[in-house]
Each structure stands twice: as structure tokens, then as C-alpha cells.
Amino acid sequence: xxxxxxxxxxxxxxxxxxxxxxxxxxxxxxxxxxxxxxxxxxxxxxxxxxxxxxxxxxxxxxxxxxxxxxxxxxxxxxxxxxxxxxxxxxxxxxxxxxxxxxxxxxxxxxxxxxxxxxxxxxxxxxxxxxxxxxxxxxxxxxxxxxxxxxxxxxxxxxxxxxxxxxxxxxxxxxxxxxxxxxxxxxxxxxxxxxxxxxxxxxxxxxxxxxxxxxxxxxxxxxxxxxxxxxxxxxxxxxxxxxxxxxxxxxxxxxxxxxxxxxxxxxxxxxxxxxxxxxxxxxxxxxxxxxxxxxxxxxxxxxxxxxxxxxxxxxxxxxxxxxxxxxxxxxxxxxxxxxxxxxxxxxxxxxxxxxxxxxxxxxxxxxxxxxxxxxxxx
Numbered sequence: 001x002x003x004x005x006x007x008x009x010x011x012x013x014x015x016x017x018x019x020x021x022x023x024x025x026x027x028x029x030x031x032x033x034x035x036x037x038x039x040x041x042x043x044x045x046x047x048x049x050x051x052x053x054x055x056x057x058x059x060x061x062x063x064x065x066x067x068x069x070x071x072x073x074x075x076x077x078x079x080x081x082x083x084x085x086x087x088x089x090x091x092x093x094x095x096x097x098x099x100x101x102x103x104x105x106x107x108x109x110x111x112x113x114x115x116x117x118x119x120x121x122x123x124x125x126x127x128x129x130x131x132x133x134x135x136x137x138x139x140x141x142x143x144x145x146x147x148x149x150x151x152x153x154x155x156x157x158x159x160x161x162x163x164x165x166x167x168x169x170x171x172x173x174x175x176x177x178x179x180x181x182x183x184x185x186x187x188x189x190x191x192x193x194x195x196x197x198x199x200x201x202x203x204x205x206x207x208x209x210x211x212x213x214x215x216x217x218x219x220x221x222x223x224x225x226x227x228x229x230x231x232x233x234x235x236x237x238x239x240x241x242x243x244x245x246x247x248x249x250x251x252x253x254x255x256x257x258x259x260x261x262x263x264x265x266x267x268x269x270x271x272x273x274x275x276x277x278x279x280x281x282x283x284x285x286x287x288x289x290x291x292x293x294x295x296x297x298x299x300x301x302x303x304x305x306x307x308x309x310x311x312x313x314x315x316x317x318x319x320x321x322x323x324x325x326x327x328x329x330x331x332x333x334x335x336x337x338x339x340x341x342x343x344x345x346x347x348x349x350x351x352x353x354x355x356x357x358x359x360x361x362x363x364x365x366x367x368x369x370x371x372x373x374x375x376x377x
Contacts, residue, residue, distance in 0.1 A: 006045040007135040012056045013109040015126025016075035019062035021115025027065030030072030032111025032126040035059050036079050037133070039099035043083045045135055059126060062114045072114050080108075085216065087134045096131065139177060139191035140333050142217030144251070146229045146243055150268040153316035154223055155192040158326055180326055188333055191217055215255065218336055220263040221329065222247060222308070226270060226278045240267065240278065241285040241292065248302040256303075262336055265308040266325055271315035279313055286311065 019029030035057050049055070060076030063069070088096045088106055097106035108131050112124035143151045159178030180188045214220065224244055230237040238246065244265070251258040265286075267279055285292050289305045310328040314321035 006049055009045050009049060009055065009133045011080065011131050011133065012128075013078075013080070013131055014056075014058045014128045015109040015111035016059040016061045016078075017125050018112040018114035018123030019072035019075075020064040020123055021117075021119070021121030022065035022067075022070060023121040025065075025067070025070055026117060027070035027121075028072065028116040029065050029114025029121075029123050030062030030074045031114050032062045032123075033059030033075030033077045034107055034111050035109040035129075036077060037082055037086070037088055037097075037099065037106045037108055037131070038079045039084045039086065039102055039104040040081045041084060041102045043081045045083060045086075045133060048080070048082060048133075057109075059109070059111055062111065062123065065115070065121075075111055079105075082133055083135060085136050087136060089132045089134065091130045091132075093132075136216045139189040139217045141188065141190045141219050141221050141329055142214045143190065143192045143223055144214065144220050144247055145223035146225075146238075146247070150225065150316040151192050151223045154266065154268065154314070154322070155190060157316050157319055157322045158329075159190055180329065182326075182330060186330070188329060190221070190329075214251070214258055218261070219329075219332055220251075220258070220261050222263060222265045222306070223268055224265070226267050226275050226282065226313075227272070240282045241289075242296070244286070245289075245293075245296060245302065245305070246300060248306050249300055252302045252304075259302075259304060259306065262332055263306050263308050264325075264328055264332060265311045266321075267311065267313045268316055270313045270320060271318045275313075283311070 013035040015034055016032030018032050021027055021029045057078050057080050059078040062075045063072035065072045082099065084099060084102055084104075086099045088098070088108060090096055096108060098104075099106065109127045109129045112126045113119065115121040115123045143155065145151050155178045159180050178190045178192065180190060182188075222244060224240045224247075226240050228237060228239040229243050248259065267282065269275060270279065286308070293301050309332050312321055312325045312328055314325055316322070
């Protein structure tokens with residue numbers, strides 16, 4: 001939880017108990033209601049927490065069997081409304097399911113069976129389960145950078161978001177979502193996430209709270225200050241090239257798959273004196289990164305360096321380069337969507353070929369001789 005922003009909740013859930021059976025006439029009690037987690041577009045975890053402060057969700061009991069209704073009716077289901085992008089885990093951290101689009105639903109606690117012959121007409125209790133709801137933002141592009149690289153200023157330049165912007169390191173204490181609007185009405189969502197610091201993978205600073213939100217973004221946009229970065233007087237100054245290497249290492253240490261995402265690089269603060277020279281030095285280092293890795297301590301060097309699809313010099317303050325950046329983001333997102341479509345169609349085609357092969361393959365008759373030698377004839 002950052003300030004008023006809630007991104008995880010722990011809830012108690014219990015399915016309803018079944019209804020009593022009717023031994024004399026063999027009547028069955030109704031099954032207890034189930035507890036479901038259901039995704040809603042306009043819902044937030046904060047709303048859920050405020051509306052249900054007890055964080056207890058119990059489904060209705062099944063009706064008892066009686067003379068007028070030998071088969072008892074099912075108990076009322078209980079639905080927990082949650083935002084899209086929720087991962088549901090149990091008390092041991094095992095994933096029960098994920099809700100990636102509106103109306104997605106997951107059964108989290110089942111109702112007990114009603115009393116029947118097999119249970120001696122005694123009802124069973126519903127399933128009890130403690131669940132954790134974990135929100136991971138879903139965005140096309142996630143902004144990655146150390147604090148004060150200008151991510152919030154950039155988001156307000158290229159999108160309709162209005163994040164807090166100030167000249168101190170940790171301005172962004174909660175994720176902000178913005179949308180870039182294009183002339184053909186295409187919209188691309190961009191998530192500005194709290195600034196990373198060295199050691200974030202070990203949960204320093206915003207640590208994992210930040211990194212988990214990157215998991216569901218389709219692409220990464222690295223934002224670095226062309227003059228480098230220093231968190232405070234006590235910490236070491238890092239050049240722009242060093243910040244890129246360190247950011248890459250943080251992502252790798254948290255989850256290697258993050259490095260497989262397409263990445264772009266925005267080099268910020270190009271409006272300041274001396275920025276051009278610094279930019280040329282950085283470009284030289286990025287073109288031959290291996291020549292400069294000996295400057296780093298071994299534990300700081302990532303297994304693989306990121307290859308940026310586009311590198312764009314910008315100024316989030318004056319707006320210089322931001323139109324070019326928006327075009328590059330669009331190009332990259334469209335290419336990614338095309339690749340995803342191609343991969344999906346290839347998969348569908350393969351499934352079709354497999355199912356055709358299975359349906360057209362004639363069963364072998366008992367008299368058929370199968371031998372590898374026969375293939376030669």
C-alpha cells in the first residue's frame with residue numbers, strides 16, 4: 001500500500017454449509033453457496049477494503065430438506081468484486097488464478113454438500129480459505145528508471161495523466177497510469193512506477209512492490225537522466241550508462257523474463273547545457289557495451305545487456321523529442337501486436353493440423369504389419 005493506493009489485500013472466505021437432509025423420506029439438503037472473485041473494470045482494492053473493512057466473505061447456507069421441498073435449494077453465492085489485473089493466491093503463496101479481463105471469475109471457496117444418504121443426511125461445512133489479492137497493473141508500456149530521472153514529467157508530457165512532479169527523488173509513491181492518444185484514436189496505456197533504487201530486487205525502497213507491476217506491461221521504456229544519478233550525498237554517483245546497466249541488473253535479479261520484453265530508451269534532460277556531449281558519450285558506450293563493463297564490479301554486471309529498439313533524446317520539460325518518442329512507442333507496440341497475432345495464428349494452424357492428422361489417421365487393422373523395414377520398400 002502506498003499512501004491511498006492499495007495493491008494487496010488478505011481476505012477470509014468461507015463457502016456456505018449444506019442444508020440438513022430428511023432421513024425418513026430420503027430428502028437431500030441444498031448445497032452451500034460458493035465464494036467467487038469477479039473482475040470489474042471500475043473497481044479498486046481501496047474501494048473493496050473500505051466497503052468491507054472486516055474482509056470476511058461467507059456464502060449462504062443450503063436450504064434444509066423438508067416435506068414441501070425434499071430437495072433443498074442451493075445457498076446464495078458470494079461474489080467479491082475486484083479490479084482487473086488481480087492475481088489470487090492462497091496462504092502458501094500458490095496461485096489460485098488470475099483475472100486479466102472484465103467479468104473473469106475464480107472460485108475460491110466451495111460450499112459444503114447438503115445432507116444425503118451417503119452422509120447420513122448430515123450436511124458438510126463449506127470450504128474455509130484465506131486468500132491474498134495482488135494487483136499487477138496491466139499497461140502497454142512501463143516506465144523504468146531511477147528516482148528523479150523525469151518519468152513523471154515525461155508521463156504528463158506524452159499523456160493525459162497528471163502525476164505529482166517535484167525536484168526530489170521519490171515523487172512517485174504509487175503507480176500512475178496515463179494514456180497516449182493518437183490522431184487515429186489509438187490509445188496506448190503507460191504506467192509510471194515508483195523509482196527503482198539499487199538493491200530493489202532485495203526489497204529496498206519500493207522493491208518488489210514496484211517490480212511486480214512491470215511483469216504485466218508488454219514493453220519497457222527506460223528513462224535515464226543524461227547527466228547520471230545520485231540518490232543522496234551518501235550514495236555513489238552513477239553515469240547515464242551505469243544507471244542503464246544497474247537498472248538491467250535489478251530487473252534480471254528480480255525475474256529474468258523481464259529482460260525478454262521489448263525495450264526503448266528515452267534519454268532525458270537534453271535541454272540542459274552540456275547535454276549533447278554527454279549524449280554522444282552514452283551512445284558510444286551503448287554501441288559497444290562490452291568495452292566498458294570492466295569498469296563495473298562483477299556482481300553489478302547483468303548476464304545480458306538490453307538491446308534497445310529505439311533510443312530517443314528528449315526533454316520532458318520543454319517537450320523536445322516527445323513526439324518522436326510517441327511515434328517510436330506506437331511503432332514498437334504495433335510491431336509487438338503483429339508478432340503476437342502471428343504467433344497466435346501459427347499456434348491455431350498447428351492445432352488444426354494436429355487435429356486433422358488425428359481425425360484422418362486410420363486405425364491400424366490387426367493384419368497390418370508395422371515394421372521399419374517395410375518403409376524402405
